[in-house]
Amino acid sequence: MKKIIVTGCNGQLGRAINQLYAGNIDGAVAHSTVSAGEYELVNTDVAELDITDIEAVMKFAREVKPYAIINCAAYTAVDACEEHGDLAYKINAIGARNLAIAASETGAKLMHISTDYVFEGNNRTTPYTEFDEVNPKSMYGATKRAGEDFVKQFADRYFIVRTAWLYGDGKNFAKTMLRLSENHDVISVVNDQVGSPTSASELAKAIQALLPTENYGLFHGTCEGSCSWADFAAEVLRLAGKTTRINPVSTEEYKKMNPNQADRPSYSILDNYMLRLTTDFKFAQWEDAIAEYMQGMQ
Ligand SMILES: NC(=O)c1ccc[n+]([C@@H]2O[C@H](COP(=O)([O-])OP(=O)(O)OC[C@H]3O[C@@H](n4cnc5c(N)ncnc54)[C@H](OP(=O)(O)O)[C@@H]3O)[C@@H](O)[C@H]2O)c1
Numbered sequence: 001m002k003k004i005i006v007t008g009c010n011g012q013l014g015r016a017i018n019q020l021y022a023g024n025i026d027g028a029v030a031h032s033t034v035s036a037g038e039y040e041l042v043n044t045d046v047a048e049l050d051i052t053d054i055e056a057v058m059k060f061a062r063e064v065k066p067y068a069i070i071n072c073a074a075y076t077a078v079d080a081c082e083e084h085g086d087l088a089y090k091i092n093a094i095g096a097r098n099l100a101i102a103a104s105e106t107g108a109k110l111m112h113i114s115t116d117y118v119f120e121g122n123n124r125t126t127p128y129t130e131f132d133e134v135n136p137k138s139m140y141g142a143t144k145r146a147g148e149d150f151v152k153q154f155a156d157r158y159f160i161v162r163t164a165w166l167y168g169d170g171k172n173f174a175k176t177m178l179r180l181s182e183n184h185d186v187i188s189v190v191n192d193q194v195g196s197p198t199s200a201s202e203l204a205k206a207i208q209a210l211l212p213t214e215n216y217g218l219f220h221g222t223c224e225g226s227c228s229w230a231d232f233a234a235e236v237l238r239l240a241g242k243t244t245r246i247n248p249v250s251t252e253e254y255k256k257m258n259p260n261q262a263d264r265p266s267y268s269i270l271d272n273y274m275l276r277l278t279t280d281f282k283f284a285q286w287e288d289a290i291a292e293y294m295q296g297m298q
Contacts (some may be wrong), residue, residue: 082143085139161207162218163222164198196223
């Protein structure tokens with residue numbers, strides 16, 4: 001059995017990985033070991049394996065002797081990262097470093113996940129490829145960039161997959177819109193930030209396609225197509241049959257209503273260029289993926 005350590009297994013991606021590999025409908029159960037064909041998922045979340053603790057990470061990896069580590073753990077609250085920069089660096093950068101060192105020492109492959117928020121998005125009109133320069137505007141983006149750098153520095157055999165606007169089994173934008181629609185006739189949503197909503201189950205499929213290969217390096221992994229947050233919200237509500245209206249607003253207007261927002265790129269559409277150049281894998285169109293997700297919620 002090839003053992004795969006899954007960190008942050010109770011998060012959106014951790015659950016999607018469990019669902020895909022093992023049909024684990026209830027999602028991951030921390031510290032469970034789940035058999036998945038030729039693989040065994042060794043599920044951990046912060047209570048079992050805090051990725052910020054180098055000694056714990058090394059001890060755990062030496063015991064398990066993994067074939068691969070899939071790092072689904074992260075500090076993903078973009079606005080909260082601004083206030084809790086130290087914690088964000090610990091989880092998103094040092095945590096990634098620790099796993100990279102452990103993977104390298106135990107001969108494991110490392111699958112690390114990053115974000116479209118490493119890009120700045122100013123005056124950009126064409127999708128970013130893996131060969132474009134990063135320049136994050138937020139603390140979250142900065143900590144994720146540092147995580148990427150550590151992985152490149154310390155892991156021998158790694159995949160870094162940058163994804164975006166992720167939704168799955170957990171807290172996410174689509175669920176927030178559905179919750180707000182319960183008691184709002186109108187919801188104000190920004191319409192001048194564009195990106196690609198990506199379903200965690202689609203991302204899990206890309207991970208499953210890459211992991212057995214020697215096709216290492218940096219990849220962009222987002223659903224095809226793009227939209228604004230306002231478009232995405234409208235599609236979620238349409239699919240749910242809600243009558244709540246979306247009021248499209250600029251980021252500037254939105255920030256007046258909700259101060260303490262982190263800066264986000266106005267344009268962060270990613271081109272899955274490396275996947276296209278080196279694999280046959282194709283992500284679903286974002287509209288199809290969200291329709292499938294909403295169907296699964298019923
Ligand atoms: N969500 C998005 O929109 C988005 C967009 C682009 C990229 N990404 C990237 O995609 C990946 C997966 O995101 P996601 O949405 O699945 O994340 P998520 O739902 O927030 O899950 C992250 C998991 O990591 C756990 N965790 C936090 N600190 C930890 C620690 N020190 N040690 C071990 N586990 C820890 C969390 O536990 P607690 O809940 O208890 O803290 C949670 O279970 C991340 O790398 C993220 O940066 C996400």
